[in-house]
Amino acid sequence: GENVEQHPSTLSVQEGDSAVIKCTYSDSASNYFPWYKQELGKRPQLIIDIRSNVGEKKDQRIAVTLNKTAKHFSLHITETQPEDSAVYFCAASQNSGYALNFGKGTSLLVTP
Amino acid sequence: NAGVTQTPKFRILKIGQSMTLQCAQDMNHNYMYWYRQDPGMGLKLIYYSVGAGITDKGEVPNGYNVSRSTTEDFPLRLELAAPSQTSVYFCATSPGLGRLTYNEQFFGPGTRLTVL
Numbered sequence: 001g002e003n004v005e006q007h008p009s010t011l012s013v014q015e016g017d018s019a020v021i022k023c024t025y026s027d028s029a030s031n032y033f034p035w036y037k038q039e040l041g042k043r044p045q046l047i048i049d050i051r052s053n054v055g056e057k058k059d060q061r062i063a064v065t066l067n068k069t070a071k072h073f074s075l076h077i078t079e080t081q082p083e084d085s086a087v088y089f090c091a092a093s094q095n096s097g098y099a100l101n102f103g104k105g106t107s108l109l110v111t112p
Numbered sequence: 113n114a115g116v117t118q119t120p121k122f123r124i125l126k127i128g129q130s131m132t133l134q135c136a137q138d139m140n141h142n143y144m145y146w147y148r149q150d151p152g153m154g155l156k157l158i159y160y161s162v163g164a165g166i167t168d169k170g171e172v173p174n175g176y177n178v179s180r181s182t183t184e185d186f187p188l189r190l191e192l193a194a195p196s197q198t199s200v201y202f203c204a205t206s207p208g209l210g211r212l213t214y215n216e217q218f219f220g221p222g223t224r225l226t227v228l
Contacts, residue, residue: 102154
């Protein structure tokens with residue numbers, strides 16, 4: 001089955017700096033790659049996603065890039081703010097049932 | 113619209129007890145999922161359903177059962193609860209085949225279950 005690896009497990013940045021989280025996946029059939037933000041005690045919330053026919057997608061301060069050849073994708077957050085502090089999960093999905101295979105998460109701390 | 117709702121929010125079970133976690137959605141989504149999230153870990157798929165009457169196992173189905181009699185509801189049944197089932201359980205939905213955003217998943221608020 002699909003295996004999604006996520007790095008780093010923790011990331012601390014100063015407010016205004018950029019943060020990058022990287023994920024790799026094992027199954028070349030995966031074609032959908034969402035990123036979720038989860039605040040403490042809350043549900044995961046979709047923040048951005050990318051499909052395999054696109055190399056990059058941007059939404060204000062966040063962007064995701066996908067390298068299908070290398071089977072990795074990354075989340076980039078620019079001009080970080082304290083409210084960006086949360087756990088971020090990457091995931092990969094194949095066509096079968098569209099279920100998501102999640103990475104183990106990155107705990108991002110943005111200090112003022 | 114309520115979106116995806118789950119009940120209860122919290123529950124403590126004794127070893128060997130049974131319970132049903134409820135999940136309901138008013139988004140008219142065809143696909144529904146149950147995940148569990150253990151501390152410091154990602155979410156693991158327990159079961160999923162692509163429509164009423166159709167269910168399939170995920171990565172960690174042992175100790176659980178599901179049914180899907182309607183589009184809106186997807187209950188998760190725990191039989192003979194064990195401490196290893198202590199976790200936070202999330203239900204999720206996605207529009208399904210034929211929709212533009214067919215596999216975007218939306219999560220419920222979760223049920224925190226402790227088995228003692």
